Amino acid sequence: MADLSDFNDLAGRAGAGAVAEQIAEAIATHQADGKKPTKRNGASRGPASSMYVPGDPEEYRGNRLLLQRASDIAPQPIQWLWPQKIALGKLTLIAGDPGLGKSMLTASLAAHVSTGRGWPAGGGACPIGDTLFVSAEDDPADTIRPRLDAAGADPRRVHIVTGVDSTDTKGNPERRLLSLKRDLAAIVEGVRSLSGCRLIVIDPVSAYMDGADSHNNAEVRGLLAPLSELAREIGAAIVAVTHLNKGAGGSALYRATGSLAFVAAARAAFLVTRDKGDPDRRLFLPLKNNLANDANGMAYAILETKGVPFVSWEDAPVSISADDALGRPEEADHENTLADAAEEWLRDVLAGGPVKSDDVKQHAKDAGYSWSTIRRAQAAIGIKPKRTGGAGAEGRWTWSLPEGEESNQMPLMPIE
Template structure:
């Protein structure tokens, strides 16, 4: 039977075999043989469908795996040809497709100009620990954590290598379902096309004939002695935060003030004003906005006026003129970074003296690139970085956050991890976890070239600007007077699931109340926590948040681990440890009874 899956083509053949290990290995061998014979750059056989227990496609439904984009739209799965039921494929027919003797494990394959690949060397460079075993006939390397999200722990992500050398990757978490081996490879080695043989010093690619010498060009590397490299200081647009000639990222949930923040930056750049808090002077320059979400007339201009920008120095890229109609009218389309970067460079030259480009949001300007594919995003960002370097302009890409869980801020940036990896600095805009809900934070998630220790605080205030049609209500940034030390991960934790935040808050209050008279053994705390329906994982998070001190009292089998709140009076803590050490001993001797009840004094908790 022939069918379209919505993502490819199904060729279905009936078999009647027990679903045991021997028959699964036979089917795997058949798939491997067929793949070896027919796979090419455009067609790949799915060799993972050897287990009869898998649920098959329900034809007639829409396959909506991944994003719905022009390059890979969601499509209807359907049966193309369903012949009369014929006899099943026999086991003899299947065995005829599989070599009698297992093939010798081949050396790493070399394809075209791509160098041979060494998986063990790659794992060493990846820097993530792993455990090696065999799984369903494949060599498996179970990683200590997922390369795309460190919160995905030991054994939840693995790299596989088949007998033929083919590689695969899988993480058990839904947020990583679209990541494949090629995405892992690109984290370290970049897009596949960048790994192919490049032109050598004589201008030839490896294997091409050199017309001048009659010899074939040799594969070689280019290198420089560091003493021959001229050291250059970073050119700062915003000292220690945003560099000229580099790509930076600002990410946050909608409605928190990212666009007002970039308007404030544009005002400071266009007027040569002072940056907040440190009060360093910005070199005056022109600003270019690419804004897919805000209208220039009713939103961008009023916001810029509200913060005192020099409007003559700010430009908005509206669209690309693709052609003209017969009567001379322009035919416009949306700008995209994949096809129109040369046009942006032309605009930079025409405008002149450009210091800042704001792309808000960057995901609106990807064209047909898949925002979740590392290779495609790296191929897109690399030329943008080169453009920034050539013209000494700071490029700030604005992005939203994804809906994944976890407190690792870098992993929450929407789309491929390559967005953040390619940025020299990345900042998070979030609500202040200690504020009243109106204060916002602008804190570093990553800063390879500057200070990543402190951030800034701001609030959004309403403003009114004049226009020919009357006064316009708008909004603007009001920066805080001092820097803040809240980390991006701490701020991200506060933006998480409300139920999770409530559970953490309850757990912290539980520990404060439980330990207010002094130290207690971890066994007692665990028992009380279970009785109060607190998960131990949440209790551990609360312990870290409260900076609770963990110590061991006693030695050997009689020793116990104790938890103590900071600033608890030492004598109270010691007495409490002794009481519960004695209680633990009495508990064991009495077969589970402990008559001793600690005396609890009520200290003044204001100190903590």
Template structure:
């Protein structure tokens, strides 16, 4: 393990991202940029090491590397191992003048990493000595003690020549040995013994960072802070502030505000007698961006605080407590309080349903169009897109409002299929758009294109933001845009993908049409024909089926399934014809429903032995998915089938489908 990966892993650990090994030279953790919100997340950050020793960071939520580094308080340069040459540099060169390595202590051989990663030391002094062999003489050292005053952790700081800092923790493990790692959780607060011995009536001042806390002590204040930086407050035990008045001093930047809010929430939850937040920048106009109480104490004019020139640090402390007395108590925003969220219906503004295709396809909702392969589903959605692009009335004569269309298509080539079909329908091609890929930064900061997946609903939203007049989003077929890690037969997993998409449709007022395939065997209800989980039809507010007419092979039936937002509409019929193929719609409605056709087809299944078609269908699809990556031993299949709730006899019959 080189210095760079150790530095990143320790920063992730300190921030509460909980990095875990997941293979040789690989780790995974929560992303510090978007997953430290207190909610449960599946870790989306992948950490690895490149051939040149560089740390490779990949957030599958799409966070750029720069944003991840910012969240850790680091720079992109920290991803490189100082002991290995970076691309473009000669071996043995660090890109700086000879004699300096950019870290305290110079650049001679004595400051190379001694290879002690993961090593246990009998004393804290020996662990600190190992770090100083690597980084040189430390600038600061702060000791964390337990309630009995015994040291359990040390935090060291080195000041870099470029003005940045290097922070490394050393902590005692469960066996009394010392390791170069973060304090055990829950972490003790800094200066805990002083806090426990103090009178309950004395206000406790909470700062961000040990240096600032020492400045508060110099001002005569009872003070504390938590280990690990601005993102790790929740990893400490805040119960010692119970029954005490607390004054929080946020740093003068966004990270400081977040830390201050986190501390206020934690102290309130721990039972503090009161919590107040004092923003020093409101009273010290000379406080720099990112500044704190330490900057005020070090300043010749107290950064503009209303104090006389001959004031002492103790006067700063007295002013601070007096100012805090006049502040209102901090109260948590009710919108962020834990617990049930109850809304009176009288407070909900009524909203009428808007329609893309009146009575058939609603705006702001998901509509499912399904059918067997080759029955004309994609042709139908392109016909819809062409009408929207030109404002041509719908086949039943209803008005079609003109707008733009966004299409995600995985099966038809844009140049040889999609464009020619749209041209044959006389579409306005300037109003129809394809979302073909999404561009994201990889671990080395380079932008690369990758396929669009609905897990990355932010990419779809970004595309819609560029098309303010978009009225229709088509996903064709839905199965091609759900990642391989999602089990499309599990209702909760499918809903985790479609739920955000439905919320996006509602929020932007756009109609979303999902195209799905029918399974091979029949079903008693048409909406059960769609492949995969029933969540596909469950999330949809309207469901339509494209079916071949059994009495006329050239004729297609467009028939309703579920209709949550309107009375059940009539079906329609069309044919695909012409030199430039297009849809020819019939003027007369079709009285049949999709369930009628499904019932007719299921008649042919009666009298057959074996499981009901629905069970066999699910078993067939489950088996196909299980064997997608190659054959398996029969015993393995039998065990998996048992876990999935299928009998071995059903699997045998599914094999023949």
């Protein structure tokens, strides 16, 4: 038994207890003499904190867990930008269809922060501070600044990111769009140069993913985890804006464009939608809130001053849920609605060019579509899979939009 180095073999022959015994023996030996445990079958078992596990790559064997005793952690209350809604030091997501005033809403948030005026409907005090605005869809001069003025913001406390000075792959200077992959350190530096940043707006978050696949859960998590850590480090609320997909049925949580990891990474998420009973009324409703038990939403209208639109909040909260506001399709229409949504989703996935069929299948699974639904959408659009690379093991099937439907969007990154 002592000669076995494969824990699976050992467990199969002698049971899990024998594995535990061997591990305990190695740890005890190491602790007793401060030396590395003896080799077994020629493989050094290393120190207890980097114990050899058969099949574990060499470069991972020195990895160690970082442990912190709970009793050594001082409890801290949640700090709020907007009490019970948007927390400082956390990532918040706002999702909605185009044309509903999401960018005007973020201008309103910046106005509250820059002046310290209280939140609407008795929503509590707002800490005064600076806002960092990252916006790819609106021009700073003719759109963002006028909307900030219309919202009553102090423009001296709002700072708009217009690009990043960097170097290209050849070492030449370049000015480019901010990247959430490459520029977190630059964001920290920029924030620390301000007197007291309380809010960072990223609108839309998909514009700054630097080629990451927005339909891939792992890639989205890899991008948003450092962003969440950044929020915690600088103590500012990060509000990321995204669009809605055309899915129907099920929870409103699944309507945020791209991977569900967007909603999962955010500590709070809100839906912006039109009131079905009043086309001029907009609803700002909670999709999720991991930090507070707040089920109430808000309502607002888009008014104008000197031809510039701004958000006018109502004086009372609303209790309608996001699911009810979006509405569920009638059962008889559900299949047709789902088919339309799947077609639009598939066009979005293939908009940047050919995608491996295995990747399409994984994206569909992540988005909550069955493979049979996607196959029907494929046939409806007229997508004809093509095999590239020959008929052998190196060949692969790819999906592409029919000629004439391609766009200039950046292609999706492959799933590893």
